[in-house]
Amino acid sequence: MPKLKDIALVLKSKNAGPFELTIDAVFGDRETFDKVAATGVLTPALFANLYNVPEESVLFTPYAPGLAFKATLPRLVSAGDVGDTDVYGAQQHAPLLNVEIPI
Amino acid sequence: MADFRMLSTSGILGYGYPEASLERGVAMGVDVIGADAGSTDPGPHYLGSGKPLNSRAATKRDLRLMMRAAVKNNLPVVVSSAGGGGGEPQLQDLADIVREIAAEDGLHFKMAMIHAEQDKGWVKDRLASGRIKPMRNAPPIDAATIDRAERIVGCMGPEPFMTALDAGAQIVISGRATDPAPWAGASMRAQMPAAPSWYAGKMLECGAASAWPKGADCIHVTVNDDGVVCEPPNPEKRCTLASVANFALHENSSPELFKEPGGLLDARKARFEQVTDRAVRITGMEWNPDDAYTIKLEGAELMGYRAITICGTRDPGLISQYDDYIEIVRGHITQKVGDVGISPDSYRLIYRAYGRDGVMAEREPLGGASGHELGILVEVLADDQETANTVLSIARVNTLHNDFPGRLCREGNMAFPFSPSDIACGPAYRFSIYHIVEPDDPLHMFPIDYETV
Numbered sequence: 395m396p397k398l399k400d401i402a403l404v405l406k407s408k409n410a411g412p413f414e415l416t417i418d419a420v421f422g423d424r425e426t427f428d429k430v431a432a433t434g435v436l437t438p439a440l441f442a443n444l445y446n447v448p449e450e451s452v453l454f455t456p457y458a459p460g461l462a463f464k465a466t467l468p469r470l471v472s473a474g475d476v477g478d479t480d481v482y483g484a485q486q487h488a489p490l491l492n493v494e495i496p497i
Numbered sequence: 498m499a500d501f502r503m504l505s506t507s508g509i510l511g512y513g514y515p516e517a518s519l520e521r522g523v524a525m526g527v528d529v530i531g532a533d534a535g536s537t538d539p540g541p542h543y544l545g546s547g548k549p550l551n552s553r554a555a556t557k558r559d560l561r562l563m564m565r566a567a568v569k570n571n572l573p574v575v576v577s578s579a580g581g582g583g584g585e586p587q588l589q590d591l592a593d594i595v596r597e598i599a600a601e602d603g604l605h606f607k608m609a610m611i612h613a614e615q616d617k618g619w620v621k622d623r624l625a626s627g628r629i630k631p632m633r634n635a636p637p638i639d640a641a642t643i644d645r646a647e648r649i650v651g652c653m654g655p656e657p658f659m660t661a662l663d664a665g666a667q668i669v670i671s672g673r674a675t676d677p678a679p680w681a682g683a684s685m686r687a688q689m690p691a692a693p694s695w696y697a698g699k700m701l702e703c704g705a706a707s708a709w710p711k712g713a714d715c716i717h718v719t720v721n722d723d724g725v726v727c728e729p730p731n732p733e734k735r736c737t738l739a740s741v742a743n744f745a746l747h748e749n750s751s752p753e754l755f756k757e758p759g760g761l762l763d764a765r766k767a768r769f770e771q772v773t774d775r776a777v778r779i780t781g782m783e784w785n786p787d788d789a790y791t792i793k794l795e796g797a798e799l800m801g802y803r804a805i806t807i808c809g810t811r812d813p814g815l816i817s818q819y820d821d822y823i824e825i826v827r828g829h830i831t832q833k834v835g836d837v838g839i840s841p842d843s844y845r846l847i848y849r850a851y852g853r854d855g856v857m858a859e860r861e862p863l864g865g866a867s868g869h870e871l872g873i874l875v876e877v878l879a880d881d882q883e884t885a886n887t888v889l890s891i892a893r894v895n896t897l898h899n900d901f902p903g904r905l906c907r908e909g910n911m912a913f914p915f916s917p918s919d920i921a922c923g924p925a926y927r928f929s930i931y932h933i934v935e936p937d938d939p940l941h942m943f944p945i946d947y948e949t950v
Contacts, residue, residue, distance in 0.1 A: 410750040412537045412928040413634040418746045445860055457752045459769055460742035466750040468634040470858055474540035475927040479858050481540040489862045
């Protein structure tokens with residue numbers, strides 16, 4: 395079964411303001427995007443589980459024009475606060491890499 | 498109605514752009530040149546300290562070319578969110594650079610400076626009257642939070658820019674603004690509808706980030722009644738359906754709904770159309786005005802003074818019992834710091850283990866270390882720099898020399914790459930305010946000074 399890292403064009407994370415992290419999975423063509431969407435694997439619940447946050451705190455947007463799925467969730471601490479590990483939030487995508495997509 | 502054309506030189510003033518792109522952009526026809534200079538992305542230091550994000554030399558280079566092109570072609574220049582944080586010291590620094598360039602190049606114009614720092618008393622009054630609310634996932638604040646803030650800025654909307662341009666200012670520089678606000682203001686002032694004006698601002702705020710291949714460069718956007726057309730002046734770059742759609746994902750909580758002062762930009766029905774092999778037209782966006790106008794507030798407070806040291810271990814015995822080891826070391830440090838008369842509540846000691854969970858902390862899915870070496874960053878945050886330095890010095894010695902079960906490496910547990918090993922980092926800030934406030938009107942938080950240069 396392919397993993398997200400095998401079929402995505404882009405898997406990235408970044409701050410969306412100092413208090414939120416936004417994670418994008420972008421696909422290279424409409425067919426792949428539609429297939430991934432049809433599996434129903436990418437959901438708010440998946441991101442809640444991977445990032446250990448309540449499901450209701452995940453803002454999840456399938457974004458067809460960009461062939462992408464976006465999830466925005468709270469940071470562990472705000473950017474630059476005590477104990478922050480990633481001020482830009484640019485290296486928080488790894489938990490998604492090995493998510494299996496049954497297509 | 499005639500098209501309105503805008504040229505953004507780069508994602509952040511001082512990131513650089515090819516001079517040829519500016520020249521080509523102007524040749525494409527342009528009504529305003531600008532660059533956003535701000536972001537919260539590099540963290541709270543810039544708002545807290547009032548220091549600029551980019552070097553003076555790089556900022557001056559980027560701005561000089563823009564000012565020359567503007568004066569030569571009788572165009573306005575708009576630079577927003579001076580110095581990254583958009584505070585008063587950063588605005589004053591940018592004004593000095595503008596004056597310096599004008600003097601060196603013999604340029605003359607009317608300059609507008611739009612201020613964004615907010616009076617704490619006013620912010621507290623708004624809080625007390627229930628007209629301040631947190632942004633999503635921002636913590637609640639009280640009057641003490643406001644008092645503690647090093648600096649509070651409002652993120653201005655388009656109206657102050659429209660006012661400054663109406664007053665005949667040719668060079669407009671501002672404190673903190675929302676990224677698309679200056680562009681939306683220039684466009685709406687030219688009688689363009691709000692929805693494409695705001696969307697144009699979204700496309701312009703990051704320079705050529707909406708074009709491929711990536712790289713700091715200019716972007717040209719044309720606004721008309723129906724929508725916007727984006728095209729990079731650099732012939733080696735292209736806007737494609739994918740590059741433009743993907744750009745909408747960048748640093749936003751949603752790729753389709755953008756909250757801005759005065760309303761919500763809704764791009765859920767946006768249509769993307771390739772008009773040439775290098776230009777994309779976007780139509781169908783909507784602007785939904787709010788009942789009550791709001792401005793975002795950003796504030797940063799001092800959280801202490803930082804000192805750090807970097808080291809690593811290559812000892813498998815130590816790596817296998819790293820957590821236990823650090824716990825023992827912490828005990829010794831607490832004792833020895835107490836011995837020199839430093840109170841345990843005046844500092845915090847943080848160990849970061851790279852090769853284990855230094856990047857993701859408790860969100861790291863793989864858990865414990867498995868590599869043959871472990872990088873360690875020891876950090877102290879204290880009430881003053883001297884305390885931070887003292888605690889770090891004690892922490893360094895104890896991290897290097899403490900015993901642990903089965904220890905073979907009895908001369909030292911850590912490899913330190915540098916002498917001196919300890920680095921004093923100075924003041925450290927945190928974002929303490931990230932809220933929206935209801936002002937009396939879109940302008941009163943943002944006074945404007947005019948100056949003939």
